[in-house]
Amino acid sequence: MKLYFLPGACSIGIHALLAEIGQPFEIEKAARPGTPEFEAYKQVNPKGKVPALIRHDGSLLTEFPVVALYLARMNPEKELIPTDMEGEIRVLEMTEYLVSTVHMQGYTRVRRPEKFAPSESDHATVKSFGLGVFQAGLDRAERQINGKDWLFEKMSIADFALFYLEHWCVVNGIGSLGDNCRSHHDRLWTNIEIRRAIESETITSS
Ligand SMILES: N[C@@H](CCC(=O)N[C@@H](CS)C(=O)NCC(=O)O)C(=O)O
Structure with missing residues (x-):
């Protein structure tokens, strides 16, 4: 993979999730739009986005919640997705919310306002709206953790969606984390396998 x-x-x-699962995997740096390498990357993933997973049979899988679900199902011993239907749909509901709303509708507005409004004069409004969506998501996660270690009773794929949002908050100073989210972030970030995996991204790309 x-x-x-x-x-x-x-x-x-997804990188953190793969590190947590602990099965062998490779990584390769993708390319951003506007770079000479981007056309070649689009041959791999026509959407031009990350994360993109090449599976053992060579096929491509995209979209964070789906890639995460696939990895959880492929490694059932890690119990990263509940096996009862109610448990499963609640984890998927949260994962989908974090990626599709908090990231795509919130954080992306703050970082890339030009994707939502061509005129620069509108960017401050777009960013402010995005920050509201992003912070509301972090606040919702904060309430849901409510003294537990994870969003649900056990660690699940939803925790890995929350982790990248929390990490952006910590690294880029966008939004703020409450005590539950701060501890949740640090719980994953201090996991040596996860930390090594994410730090290796910079080494791989330099
Ligand atoms: N819906 C996709 C969104 C993925 C996405 O937007 N990824 C961003 C990185 S956080 C990306 O590839 N951006 C490249 C670009 O547009 O420059 C998913 O859930 O995986």
Whole structure:
């Protein structure tokens, strides 16, 4: 299996998940739009995004929640997705919310306002709206953890979606973490396998 990543991008959530699972995998740096390497990367993933996973049979899998679910199902001994239907849909509901709303509708507005409004004069408004969505997501996660170690009773794929958002907050100073989210972030970040995996992204790409 091979993970295509961009250093520090949302693919760190899948990278951390692969490190937690502990089965062998490779990583390769993807390319950003506007770089000479991007056309070649689009031959691998026509969407041009990360995370992108090349599976054992050579096929491509994209979209964070789906890649995470696939990895959890492929490694059932790690119990990263509940096996009862109610448990499973609640974990998927949270994962989907964190990626599709908090990241794509919130954080992306703050970092890339030009994707939402061509006129620069609108960017401050777009960013402010995005920050509201992003912070509301972090606050919702904060309430849901409520003194537990994880979003649900056990560690699940949703924790890896929350982790990359928390990490962006810590590294880029966007939004703020409450005590539960801060401890949740640090619980994953101080896991040596996860830390090594994410730090290797910078080494791989230099
Ligand atoms: N819906 C996709 C979104 C992935 C996404 O937007 N990834 C960003 C990185 S955080 C990306 O590849 N950006 C490249 C770019 O557009 O420059 C998913 O869930 O995986």
